[in-house]
Amino acid sequence: MAAILITIPCPTCGHNFQKMLERLQDDPSVLCPRCGGNFDVKIQDAHGREMTTKFGPVEVRHGARGSVSVSVEVYHQGLNRHRLIRGQDAKVVHAKMDHQAAEWDALWEKKVAAKRQMTMAERKKEEAADRTSGAQRTLQALREVLSSFLSESKEVDWEALKDETPFPRPAPAAPKRPSRPEQDPIPEAPSRTSPEYQPKFGILDKLIKSRRAGKESWNAKIFELDTTKWEAKRDRLTADNAAKSEAYNRELGDLESAHARAVEQWDAERGAFLSKRRAQHDATDAFRARYEGKEPTAVADYCEMVLTSSEYPDCLPKEFALDFIPDTGVLVVNYKLPAPSDLPTLSEVKYVQSSKSFSEKSLSEVNAAKLYDDLIYQVALRASNDLLEADRASALTSVVFNGFVTAVDKGTGNEVTACIISMQASREALRAVNLAKVDPKACFRQLKGVGSSKLHSITPVAPIVNLRREDSRFIPSYEVAERLSEGFNLAAMDWEDFEHLIREIFEKEFTSSGGEVRVTQASRDGGVDAVAFDPDPIRGGKIVIQAKRYAYTVGVSAVRDLYGTLMNEGATKGILVTTSDYGPDAYEFANGKPITLLNGANLLHLLEKHGAKAHINLAEARIRAVGRSAANVS
Numbered sequence: 001m002a003a004i005l006i007t008i009p010c011p012t013c014g015h016n017f018q019k020m021l022e023r024l025q026d027d028p029s030v031l032c033p034r035c036g037g038n039f040d041v042k043i044q045d046a047h048g049r050e051m052t053t054k055f056g057p058v059e060v061r062h063g064a065r066g067s068v069s070v071s072v073e074v075y076h077q078g079l080n081r082h083r084l085i086r087g088q089d090a091k092v093v094h095a096k097m098d099h100q101a102a103e104w105d106a107l108w109e110k111k112v113a114a115k116r117q118m119t120m121a122e123r124k125k126e127e128a129a130d131r132t133s134g135a136q137r138t139l140q141a142l143r144e145v146l147s148s149f150l151s152e153s154k155e156v157d158w159e160a161l162k163d164e165t166p167f168p169r170p171a172p173a174a175p176k177r178p179s180r181p182e183q184d185p186i187p188e189a190p191s192r193t194s195p196e197y198q199p200k201f202g203i204l205d206k207l208i209k210s211r212r213a214g215k216e217s218w219n220a221k222i223f224e225l226d227t228t229k230w231e232a233k234r235d236r237l238t239a240d241n242a243a244k245s246e247a248y249n250r251e252l253g254d255l256e257s258a259h260a261r262a263v264e265q266w267d268a269e270r271g272a273f274l275s276k277r278r279a280q281h282d283a284t285d286a287f288r289a290r291y292e293g294k295e296p297t298a299v300a301d302y303c304e305m306v307l308t309s310s311e312y313p314d315c316l317p318k319e320f321a322l323d324f325i326p327d328t329g330v331l332v333v334n335y336k337l338p339a340p341s342d343l344p345t346l347s348e349v350k351y352v353q354s355s356k357s358f359s360e361k362s363l364s365e366v367n368a369a370k371l372y373d374d375l376i377y378q379v380a381l382r383a384s385n386d387l388l389e390a391d392r393a394s395a396l397t398s399v400v401f402n403g404f405v406t407a408v409d410k411g412t413g414n415e416v417t418a419c420i421i422s423m424q425a426s427r428e429a430l431r432a433v434n435l436a437k438v439d440p441k442a443c444f445r446q447l448k449g450v451g452s453s454k455l456h457s458i459t460p461v462a463p464i465v466n467l468r469r470e471d472s473r474f475i476p477s478y479e480v481a482e483r484l485s486e487g488f489n490l491a492a493m494d495w496e497d498f499e500h501l502i503r504e505i506f507e508k509e510f511t512s513s514g515g516e517v518r519v520t521q522a523s524r525d526g527g528v529d530a531v532a533f534d535p536d537p538i539r540g541g542k543i544v545i546q547a548k549r550y551a552y553t554v555g556v557s558a559v560r561d562l563y564g565t566l567m568n569e570g571a572t573k574g575i576l577v578t579t580s581d582y583g584p585d586a587y588e589f590a591n592g593k594p595i596t597l598l599n600g601a602n603l604l605h606l607l608e609k610h611g612a613k614a615h616i617n618l619a620e621a622r623i624r625a626v627g628r629s630a631a632n633v634s
Contacts, residue, residue: 053101154390329397377440423449448591491621
């Protein structure tokens, strides 16, 4: 039997579509393919009546002996039921008909309701399966933040940065020339020799001279009159034709002038557009030249573009601050990381038919914590690798990645921001590992990264190197009020005064927590400048402190010297303080050792903490050092 298609109009958008009658009998719920609207279809029979119990014609038969027989066919198309009801009393037959119709209609309603409920459950199960699939894709994307993007190019495409948008409007089309007006023809002038102007002479005209002259005079007057009329018409037509030509030329001139003005305006707008585009291209080329020339600001801006263009899952905020240190080639990245509660943990969704609700299953606390820690390690490795791989100018020697998290402290209930991970990686170190196959945590440890064993606990750690720009007083070109001594620059002050200042400030730092500081005699031999005793039973002990008032980068040898002093003194920790900064090899040597390196920015923060204000100007200190050397030579 051929399938029967019926046309269904959508009550929402009016779109007509077709469905098979057999399927609609089982499930009257349909979905509009255009607008997605869901509604029930009332199944109708061939006569447009809804799918209910139907009755055939009532037949009444009379027997030979006066008996009466009443019969009627009852059927229900949806249930595929049929019955012949007979009886001798028409009222009884009609009562049976009503009873049968009520029974079958109720049965049909139950069937439709059951099918509708089953279809709804199937749709809900499909929705649950889709949500589960989406949740699994999201979790998988978090697990593959590092590996899934390693094959992509990290370098900025300079040509793609240039705006190549064409001017949006075409040149004005030439105007359509109007049709040239038709000239009215000028009739031929009357001719005196024309037959119409020649007199016709009879016999009398030939015999009587005056009669002949009269006719000749009359024809001459007629010719003159026609000539006058012709001249008037000629002049009128000539003037009309001239007016038409003048109007045509004027219209043509107006069209050409309007087109010329439109072209002129279009040329001006297009020129301004192209000029602006060329300026953007020139700015891009200039930016590229500054970056390739390793200009510090351009290097930082380039690195910001690299990080901004990297694709990460939506839960990662992609907010960061950068500081490029040109003397050492170190790029410091303070990267905002998501809090553990920001990560999606949904893993499975099921539809519970008994309660007609969705049941959601999330990762366990252990697996969620593992996912978070693994993600943070991946972000640190990937961001560092992206920056170093994209650095075609070789402006960077290494990247320091400091990951900051803003979360609620479960102990105090207050929102805190803490650095939970810090790592310094050089290009050579990252190229020596296969990032596609490494365990992110193991690789992080191999690179001597600093962080708690449980990153999800949001345990603060000290950044290996912090941003210098966080302290606005650390400037190379102008001074700041309220210095230690009026007009003084820490980087240019006397070396002995500087060592005394360091001892003094650490006295305040340690004695405020119950510690004790014993200063040593000032010396310029690179030995111990101060010894602090921290009473803390866990992190305390003997601490040796060295001060380096340098205007240039502190090399790894000074850090090695401090480490040797620390071992000789039997100290638990060493602190090296300088007015400048440290080279990548110095930071790398200090990683994993009980050594704290404080640069100029850290020193300014420490001074301010204890009520002292100063500034650092390395350029000024270098000029003074050259001047002193020249004076000593002379």
